[in-house]
Amino acid sequence: MIDRLPEYVRRDLQHARSLEWWTLAWMSSVVFVMWLVMGSSQAMKTALIEDVLSLVPAIVFLVALHFERKDATRAFPFGFHRVQSLSSLIAAVALCSVGAILVFDSLTSLVAREHPTMPPVRILGHEIWQGWVMIAALVYSVVPPMILGRMKQPIARRLEDEVLDTDAMMQKADWMTGLAGIAGVLGVAFGLWWADAAAAAFISFSILKDGITSLRVATAELVDGTPRRLGKVELAHDARALKATLERMYPGSSVRLRATGRFIHAEVHGAVPTQPLELAEIWPGDPGKSWRLAQVSFVPGEGDKA
Template sequence: MSLRIPPEIEPDLRRAIRLEWWTLAWLASIVAVMGLTAGASQAMRTAWIEDMLSMVPAIVFLVAVRIEHRPPTRLFPFGFQRANSIAFLISAVALAAVGAMLLFESGMTLLKAEHATIPPVTLFGATFWSGWLMVAALLYSVVPPVILGHMKLPVARRLQDKVLHTDSLMQKADWMTGVAGVGGVVGLGLGLWWADAAAAMLIALSILRDGVNALRIATAELADGAPRALDSDELAEDAQALIGLLRRHYPDADIRLRETGRFIHAQVVCAAADAPLDLKGAWPAEPERGWRLAQLSFVPPALDGRA
């Protein structure tokens, strides 16, 4: 099994790396701006913390992509392809944590009936409501995530990279937090004390749902589950096609697939394979995605442990 980067995905992988570095740069500037203008607003504080947590998927992606194609070692004889799976789990936990944090903080604020106020501020000799600074910071925090999240989705699909896909969901959480935060700050300015926390709560359920779904897929992958779709817990389409092809060739065999990072490993448990397929011949989906099948092995039932 080759551990090098498949040439079919090298351009997309380089693009993904550039996008993640751009993400970290933009998020660092957003965190700085949000921290300077947060004040007493619940939506601003939660958006600031959420922006810091949203750096996690980009960081773990960049770390994993440097590790996953390293050659096997004595202590890691199967290589490091699961680095991407571990990064996916960390990203899923971060996304779920953002949703849970937003839900808890906003819920506690509503239960306590906290009446936050936004005082005036003097800047360059002019005195004005500091809420306008908060709104400007929130609007600034919306634009980069919208653009970056939109750019990452097609790359994530071509790479079958769940870490990058989760990061695009995190970008979605970023801009949703910003938009809801604007509504919360304006609501405070209009005297609606509950608007600030309600705005944060509205987005929390959506983010938490995405995070929990990603967490289920990541857990299944690390538990050697069958390959899942990029955005759901259902079996991936190319995995279904591969199972169908192998069953046609080996009707009496037990066909098993598992996923390590972006790659599929297939195992055919049968008494004999008179004409074993090669990797290229076994791939039933789009030819340009044939790199997905990293290993096809044949195992006698006696060695399988179920005989």
């Protein structure tokens, strides 16, 4: 199905693929740097775990795109389009896991009143407070995800790609965690022992909230729910308009919509087409996204209004 997509959509997919490979390269370097300077800081530990799990959405996007390009087989006669839905679930679970783990770790540290230690370290013959080294690493950890996330977000919207959108949210969580970590380390420098864990807890709840939203959307898609807005649990405006259009075209019928990755499939129950349909002409939304309507099927018989 990808081969039948408009050229501008295929270009976006190729661009997204390149960005994900850059993500794996840059974020792997961030993970290595953070591991070197982590010390006993809870905020640094939080940032490191988050950076490691942030690799998951990029990996599953690349795997899903690889399978999407494959043709249908005897074992998989409907092709591999739903692998994108499965990837959305995996990416959402990764984001939820990040938030849950970090919330637990940070709150545990606050309750236990753990005091992080940041002794001087010797670099090139000079003793430097470890906090400055941590801050330098955190600044580096902020830059790549901030750039990559901002580049991915508009592509995710154009492609209506939940995996890419979740990845962009993960990148946002990356740089927000980095900034919170900097605030925590500076707080320790001023004698505020709780600042380190409090900064980690603050950002953890935000990450968990985004993860739960992504998980709800991915679950709805896997159980053939009506297509949702990108990154939201509300029904998509395009889906509502498409349902209304088909119901006007076939009075007395029952229209059901489901999402398969970035594509929408429609079923019209209780009606039979009287003439061939052009899917692009039925699409009621942005003409540039008419490619999303992959199929309209008709099921003769009594319309089910339930």
